Each structure stands twice: as structure tokens, then as C-alpha cells.
Amino acid sequence: MSNLPSNACAYPFKAEMLMHGQPSTPCCRFHTRFLPEDKSFNEIRETMMRNEWHPGCYKCKSDEAMKGSSMRTDADEFFDDFTDTVRLEYLEITVGRLCNLACLSCGAEFSHTWDKDELALGISDEAKIEKLKEVQEYDLDNLDLDKLKDVKFIKVTGGEPFLHRQFLNLVVRLADSGIAGQIDLEIFTNCTWFPKKLELDALLKFKRIQLSPSIDGVGSTNDLLRYPSKWETIEATLDKWIEVKDATGRLKIATATTVSVINAPQLHEFIHWARVHKGIEVILQTVYEPHYLSIEHWSNGFRRALDLIVDQQYMGFNKNSGKFKASHKLLKDLCSTVTNAHDDKTQEYITELKRILAHRGQDISMAPKFASIVKYLYDQ
Secondary structure, three states: OOOOOOOOOOHHHHEEEEEOOEEEEOOOOOOHHHOOOOOOOHHHHHHHHOOOOOHHHHHHHHHHHHHOOOHHHHHHHHOOOOOOOOOOOEEEEEOEOOOOOOOOOOOOOOOHHHHHHHHHOOOOOHHHHHHHHOOOEOOHHHOOHHHHOOOOEEEEEOOOHHHOHHHHHHHHHHHHHOHHHHOEEEEEEOOOOOOOHHHHHHHOOOOEEEEEEOOOOOOHHHHHHOOOOOHHHHHHHHHHHHHHHHHHOOEEEEEEEEEOOOOHHHHHHHHHHHHHHOOOEEEEEEOOOOHHHOHHHOOHHHHHHHHHHHHHHHOOOOOOOOOOHHHHHHHHHHHHOOOOHHHOOHHHHHHHHHHHHHHOOOOHHHOHHHHHHHHHHHOO
16 A cells, blocks of 8 residues: 555455445445445545545544544555555445344344334334335345456345345355355354255355354343344354364354443353353454443443443453453443533433333343342442
8 A cells, every 4th residue: 555645445446335225335334425426436536546535434534533543544454455456355245134133232224123123112113114125135146246256355244144045145156156265255143043055065165254143142141132032042053153163174253242231241251151162252342322232321330330340350360361351451441431421311221221121021130230230320
């Protein structure tokens, strides 16, 4: 990138994001409202080559102003031969909204199982849900494989990819064409489905496979966050994937774990379960919306209580070791944020969370450490 303008980004030159019901974008952070009328990336590239920030890149611009790095700067390492040549090497696919779960951190836009709950709880109206139903999945059956001849990496999210027949068809098509052998494939899954032999054989023809199961906790904490899944099913499916990993050496597994107010008090236990008992890695991400799950939006009192629990959890462990360093730092950073007293809506968040859970026949007691903080601070 040294010969390119400092504000240039590899994504409009090297990548494309495909999403059901939306025009394609250069990356997951570029909002469709900033696309030019012709929906191409030409104007975006031209803006960057003038060393100007494109309006659609405001998220990365903000990140770099705040912390000095962003998805754009990280791309410098991912695309190690970045020039102004346009060549599709990275493809991200949001396959659709077919999903058998209605996770608390999700919504109807990415899971059709949320439809009934959003209507019953007044979160969405009939018109919005009917609009979402118009495009349930991306039309991958008509994706020209010739377009993918230079692709090196494909990332797949949902919905639940293994519920989308067109995604599974694409996997087989890529394997049969021989293109799969040049591609690193990453799949985000809720770990309730396991592919049939034909599809599994096709998956194993990819250069490398990264399985990213969305697991946020064990036992009843999972059942609360990943409704209506059952922990026994999640763990049994994960064990099947671990068997494939051990037998073939072709698969890497790292959970895509969303850190929220509910699972943060038990995060250390979850990481210990994943790494020690299952021998898999844990990748952490935080939730910003809905606000009732976001640690940043809860009261200073809640974060102080969580901070004490975090200290207790990590007591006796080397917090600077690779195993626990990232999670300890993330939790401590989240606990150090400050909420203006006038903006404290914690009571509203508790009410909304309890309302959703009651509709599902659940209760916050399913996440006992979180429930204990709420009871102690708010007598609820």
C-alpha cells in the first residue's frame, strides 16, 4: 500500500459483500445508503485515490480517530499485495434470514424465527415483517463461478447457513469445479445443524475451513441467550465437528462469542470449558445493540459490580497469559466505561429483558451470576 494514497482501502478493490435483499457493498461496515446510483464501487475507489474519505467509510474514520486502527487498516495485513488493480479475492455472504433460533442479540432481519416474537411484543409491525419475507435468502444458485476464479477467502454468515439450500449447493459447486481448493472458507453457525455426507465431503475440499460456532455460554445460559436451542444439542453438534477436526486436520474451530451483560459474569468459566474441555479457541466480540444486552449502556453501579466479579474470576490465574489475556482486558475495559447519570436506562433494560424472557417462558435466573447482580443492585 506504500504507493497508494494513505486513505485508500483494499475492500473496494478486492472484496464484495453479498446480502439478501440488499445491493452488494465493499464490506460489512459500508452502509447501502452511501452507494452511488449505479451501485458500482467505481466512485468509491476514485474518492480513495484522491486521498479523500468516502462518506460510506465513516465507521472506520471514526475508529481511527478514536483508537488509531480500523477494519481498513487491518485490511493492509489481510491483503498483502494490495494495489489499485480491481480483482475479487474476498467474498462475504450473508446467505439469508432462515434460522431456527431467535437469539437475544439478533432480530427478524437475520432470523425468521424472530417474526412471531417481534409481532407479539410490538417490536415490529406486520408491514415490516412482510417486507422482510419478500427476500428470505440470497440467490446463490445464479452466482457465476467464473466471477470467483481469483477468490481466496469466503466468509459466510446468516441466518443459519446450514439451513440454506442454496449455500450448500454453492459449496458442492465450488468443490466440483476445483475452485474450492484455493479458498479459505469461514462459516458462522449456531451449531444446531450438521451437514450430510455429500456436503461434508465437499466442505473438506476447501483449502482451509474455519468453523465459527456462535456459542455464548454453557447450560442454561446458552438456552437463554440462544433461544430456543437446547444445550445438549449444541454440545453434541460441536462434538461432531471436533471429531472431523481431529480426524482430518482440515478444520479449525473457534467460537464466535458475543459478550453481553448476561454472560460476562461467567465468561472465564466459558473460556475454560472451550479451551480445556473442548480444545477449541474463543473469539470474543461485544454487543452494542440491543442496548439491554450492552455492558456499555448499563449503569456505573452494574459495571462496578461486574468488575469485582471479573477480579474474583481471574484470581489465581496468569491474566497476561495468552489463554486469558484478551478476555480479561476486554472485560476490564468494558467495566471502566462511564455512563452519565442522566442517560442511565438500566431499569428500562431490565424491564424489557424480563418482558421478552417472560414471553418465552424464561427468566434471568437461567444466568445465575447475572441474576445475582441484578437482585443485589436493583432488588429484582
